[in-house]
Amino acid sequence: MTATRKAGEPILAVSDVTKRFGGLLAVDRATFAVAHGSITALIGPNGAGKTTLLDLVSGYDRPDFGAVRFEGRRVDGLASYRVARRGVVRTFQLTRVFAAMSVRDNMMLGAQRHPGEGLHRLAFSRAAVRRAEAAARERAERLLRAFALDAKASEYAGALSGGQRKLLEFARALMAKPRLVLLDEPMAGVNRALGAKLLDEVERLRREEGMTFLFIEHDMDIVMQRADRVVVMAEGQVVAEGPPEFIRRDQRVIDAYLGRRGNAA
Amino acid sequence: MTRGLEAASGAPPGAPERRFESIPAAARLAAVLIAAAILMSFARGPIAVGQTTLNGLVSAGYLALGAVGLTLVFGTLRIINFAHGDLLTLGAYLTFGISALGLPFWPAAAVAVALTAVIAYALDFIIWEPMRRARTSTLQLFLVAIGLAIVIRYTIQFFAGSQVRGVGQDVLTSVNLGPFHLGALQALVLVVGVVAIAAVGLALAFTRLGKQIRALSDNMALAEVCGIDTRRAVRLIWLIAGGLAALAGVLYAAAVGSVNPNFGFFILLGLFTAAVLGGIGSAYGALAGGVVIGLAQEWSTLFFNTRWKPVVGFAILIVMLLVMPRGIFGGGRARS
């Protein structure tokens, strides 16, 4: 399911995006681009504005200034549910699963444009609803198996461990067949082995379904091995952008992020 | 009750209430009210406007005092305390009970105010504290408040009967201030009301405990982090809420002259309107809200048939919530 792609045009273009909370300038004229089918890491010290930027891109919050374009069309200012419907799905830093609902139900909520979610369709096109429900259930089962959560399908999501919740939130995001997935520290609290499996799944989805990933990550090993581009933020500004090897040597990055702590990563 | 609900109504990260920020708002409000009064006196004549203003200030007294307790409890503990109106009734009926034992009216009222404060504190100890520890949802707190309101009201009625009871004070002699007239007792109620409002306002602004309470009502989690002993502060809030409610109840009974056990519940929604108008959690807001509601209701009689008076309060409430949800002084996010 590869989207129509104008040659060379990035899937996501962030230009001069600014956001202020009272006196605090959380994001300051951030400008960068994410290429189709790329796995881009967004790194930077705590408080650099990474999560705020993700909120601005996903419509969870509205930028004070600047533009966010997804597949060439502006999305800043749209409500978060409209951005999601355009094919941009996100996960949260503090995982947000529907605790009092089963793992399977959590997954089923990921399905997009489900006819069963409209009262009129429920009443009049019951066949379409049944078909969509079956398709969504089949995709959910497959994803749950991929993330080793199928055994827990009928348990309450609230009963899962921190790591399992992270995986569930990620799997749920994939339910929507998104074209761009924004992950906020997907590996936090996930054990090494399961983390590697998750990243393999990311690469498989990029290869087979052409999905693009932008993820916030603190673990430099993962960034260096898995990301094909890196965007570095510090104090609300994008200080550097480029392939991982280039970023490792860039002086600005070292000062802004690595250097300040004195020891090389 | 729901993560969504809790997050939406989580501790409001509004700007803490600094004394300076609230004075301009109070000044702006006073200016608006005075301008409105001047404007109306062109249309309806200064005497009519003056007289209704006096009438409005009398009811502003007990509305404001009743609303202060309500907003502090609502602001800090997220409790939509539907039992608050019945604390007013409790204050008035304890006064009757104590004065029946021989104490004159006003000393009996003082004892009743103290007693109601202690009862409010005890209720927190028995009901609200355990529920807070069990981190119950807003809905459960709201339902307990309804149950408590019914129990208080009908326990009073069980012992005192539902018939109307005269307060036994002289409600007739009136004082003439130039062209305006005001019942002597009403004047007393007005004076006591204004003095109490000022005292509460100053206490909250300048005393250490007052600051703690306002900080708590502004952002409970933040207050805890800054080392405020929230347990003691919460207990104090209940003492203040109960005491002020009882005082408002006594003032109401004295100003009106005769009451039955339903009066507290009947003006409860008026207290809510004042609290929300002023901005939930802000004590100054409740004081200002009470004044605005008191004046608006009496001024409305100049323009509309008096049968519509009760609707004025509710109309203001809805307009305020849609236009200025954080109220005149309010902090916190009113939008989910």
Added chain:
Amino acid sequence: MSFFDLDFWVGVGIVAGIYGIFTLGLQLNVGFTGLINLGQAGFMCVGAYAMGMLVVDAGWPLGLAFPAAIVIAVAAGALVGLASLRLRADYFGIVTIAFSEIVRYVFQNAAFAGGNQGIIGYDAEWRAFQSWASERLAAIGLGEAAEVPLLVAVWATLLLCLAALRALQLSPWGRVLKAIREDEDAAAALGKNVFAFKLQSLGIAAALATIAGFFLAMNVTYLYPSEFDPSFTFFGYAVLILGGFASYGGVVVGAVLLCALTEGLRFLDLPLSAGQAGSLRFIIVGLILICLSMFRPQGLLGSKAEMQLRA
């Protein structure tokens, strides 16, 4: 002195059914969408009065006036929702109770609604149906109590609404609703138009309130503003919390138990004055409400696990 008087308990069954339908609407809002709707009595007032005025003033047949009244009430629900659904949950609650009070005062003072003289004479067609049905029931030996047809109609409608809401809850639409109750932002991040779902939830609640209002109007044969007092909504919440949070079946059980209890207490024979007995009845209901909310917040049929996960 017979406690088991058929007429009395048929009457209690009717009131329980009316509260059941009314509280199903509350449950949809509170238990399944996370909306604290304190104005349900106001929607019932709009619906019942619309039906009454359409029949009496506009001369419509009941069969047309009743569905039209539902549409009008749903429109009122949408209006309230559009104006206030963006507010914080507790603010929304206060707006809805202010709305229901304004509606009550308008119908008490507005000349078009009969002022505080109320509205009468809208139940002629229903009375005809009732007597026709009574003869049928008498033929099969159930003719004793006059109100049995109303009881049957109320409970048939209640069970129908219960089944419909339960089916809705198991549908994808219901799933989204519950997700919104859990975490609005997460639901929005999955592409769900949270505002639209809340509006639909409020609209359906307004429709259910109107159906309850219809049967209330037929039961008391006279529309009068004090029938739609906020205390009706509070009693509805007591039914909800007794039956069980987020459980439609619980609403039916809660309605029967609470109505049977409050009405049954009328036969409490203590050496007290009438006034004291009257007060005691309410003290007992109040204490039940407090104890339930404190010690069994999930009520009878609600799920304790869900409550804890959410707290």
Added chain:
Amino acid sequence: MIGRRSLLTAMMAAALLGGLSSARATDQVSLTIGKLLELTGPLSETGPSQDKAVSIAIDYANQSAAAAGVPLKITAVSADAQGDPQAALSAARALVAKGASAIVGPSITPESIAVANGLTIQKKVTLWPTGTAMRLRTIKDEGTIFRTVPPDSLQAYALAAALTDKMGDPKDKLLSIAYRNEPYGEGLAKGLVAAWTAKGGKVQGPVVFDPGQATFDSEAQQVVDNNPDAYVVIDYPDTFAKFGASLVRTGKYDASKLVVPDALAFSTVPSNIPPQALEGARGTRGGSDMSTEAYKLFDQLWTKAGGVEHFALDANSFDSTTLVVLAAAAAHSADAGAIAAKIHDVTRSGAPKFGPTTLGEALKAAWSGEPIDYVGVAGAFEFAANGDPTISRFDIYEYKGGKLDVIKQIDASK
């Protein structure tokens, strides 16, 4: 309070005994009367006085029956209408379930209609509401609803007559009207405006005030504005305690210009109503040629029983209860339908006249089967077919020194 409780337990015992003894005595009739009272909810201020009015009527009837050797034993059961028509219907059903053959109350018309349509018409149980609205007459009650309160239309003429008697010809006289915002007030005010303007009088207002409000100063101001020739305030005692005080405080209020309807008629003014608000005021209430002694007796019974003070229309509840007892005596039975059929026989105009002071003889005469014309405390009751009192004789009274003094009687139908 204590006095009443021991009284109550005595009556409870009597009820039990009554049940047993009926088997022994030849045809001892054991009548149960249902009290449908406003004990909780928005009208709960009316409950206690109505409860007392029916209780003292029953005690007085029991004593009179015993003295006259009439084998009739009366007990009471009560239920709470809660100020809500649906609760009133359920309460009425509880009363019938507890054995009530007649129901005294409820106090507002909406509840009366709900109870009538839902229960009493079908069960042939007589209903004695104190609500006066004409709406009650739009339902076919099949002779089961009787009212001892004069209908609004008649009382409106009585008020107009009382005003004319005091101020002379109404032509160009300014009458300021205020009423409490509920059926009783609205109905009477409409009738009065029509009656007054028909005679060329001018009307100011009506100022409508909401009973739930705390202060009435602004409303009171509008009543006394433009110095009207007279005021009429249609209200219940609980709100008038506040409204009257507000009127006096305006400083421009002259109580002698006030005329009030029957809801504010008390033999002695309750303590929470400021005396200056009524001193010199006039009023109307249902009357009869025995009014003075009847009210004196009623007042004695009321004071002797202790407890709550007078409230609106308590004499009417007293009369309703007495008429039910008389009808039961005439019917020799406690059956609801039999009682309903006998009401007209105990209030037949032209038959031998009896009153509260001669209740014993009335009971004996009724028991012996002759028709009688019982005249109650609150007026004579020749009931029309629809159960409303036809005789329209009204007392016009004046308050002097906190006491009610009947100064004149008029016939409002002329």
